[in-house]
Amino acid sequence: KNQVEQSPQSLIILEGKNCTLQCNYTVSPFSNLRWYKQDTGRGPVSLTIMTFSENTKSNGRYTATLDADTKQSSLHITASQLSDSASYICVVTPYGGSQGNLIFGKGTKLSVKP
Amino acid sequence: SQTIHQWPATLVQPVGSPLSLECTVEGTSNPNLYWYRQAAGRGLQLLFYSVGIGQISSEVPQNLSASRPQDRQFILSSKKLLLSDSGFYLCAWKSGISAIYEQYFGPGTRLTVT
Numbered sequence: 001k002n003q004v005e006q007s008p009q010s011l012i013i014l015e016g017k018n019c020t021l022q023c024n025y026t027v028s029p030f031s032n033l034r035w036y037k038q039d040t041g042r043g044p045v046s047l048t049i050m051t052f053s054e055n056t057k058s059n060g061r062y063t064a065t066l067d068a069d070t071k072q073s074s075l076h077i078t079a080s081q082l083s084d085s086a087s088y089i090c091v092v093t094p095y096g097g098s099q100g101n102l103i104f105g106k107g108t109k110l111s112v113k114p
Numbered sequence: 115s116q117t118i119h120q121w122p123a124t125l126v127q128p129v130g131s132p133l134s135l136e137c138t139v140e141g142t143s144n145p146n147l148y149w150y151r152q153a154a155g156r157g158l159q160l161l162f163y164s165v166g167i168g169q170i171s172s173e174v175p176q177n178l179s180a181s182r183p184q185d186r187q188f189i190l191s192s193k194k195l196l197l198s199d200s201g202f203y204l205c206a207w208k209s210g211i212s213a214i215y216e217q218y219f220g221p222g223t224r225l226t227v228t
Contacts, residue, residue, distance in 0.1 A: 043219030104157035
């Protein structure tokens with residue numbers, strides 16, 4: 001069964017600190033892996049997208065890594081800011097899947113405290 | 115630039131009442147459109163997607179229905195709401211059928227069924 005598991009469920013860090021969020025998936029084969037940021041009460045916004053052949057992708061202070069062999073991805077946030085407080089969702093697209101066949105993780109809720 | 119609108123932003127409805135949520139996209143033509151539901155503590159669940167006017171695919175059997183009366187309009191409906199229909203409803207669009215295309219989400223509608 002195609003699944004995407006994220007850890008931790010929630011995380012609290014101090015402003016200015018770094019953190020790493022994890023995503024493990026069982027989707028195989030897969031086309032691409034995305035990380036979204038979702039502010040409370042808002043729609044998700046894309047941070048990065050990586051195909052199966054890519055190992056890393058950066059977007060400002062956000063860096064995503066992908067290990068297709070171990071089926072793991074991580075999202076590293078550098079020098080966190082209060083505005084980074086949000087849920088971060090890992091999404092995997094199966095290869096050759098149907099139109100809407102994205103597999104969503106439940107997300108990691110990050111709280112950045114001053 | 116492309117913009118996606120959803121309304122209403124919040125809605126409180128009694129059990130058994132009808133529902134109509136609307137989503138419109140600006141700045142693009144012939145988008146692929148999606149309806150998702152996000153329940154508390156759970157990942158996004160795809161409800162419906164549409165690749166063109168009048169073309170609706172359902173992913174999950176339920177008491178909801180969707181329609182696409184115009185190219186850039188997507189409507190989610192129910193004749194009789196259930197308590198389990200409460201959640202955060204997100205509309206999304208994508209410009210192409212390839213898995214690599216970015217999917218953009220709307221601001222969402224918070225539905226509470228009482």
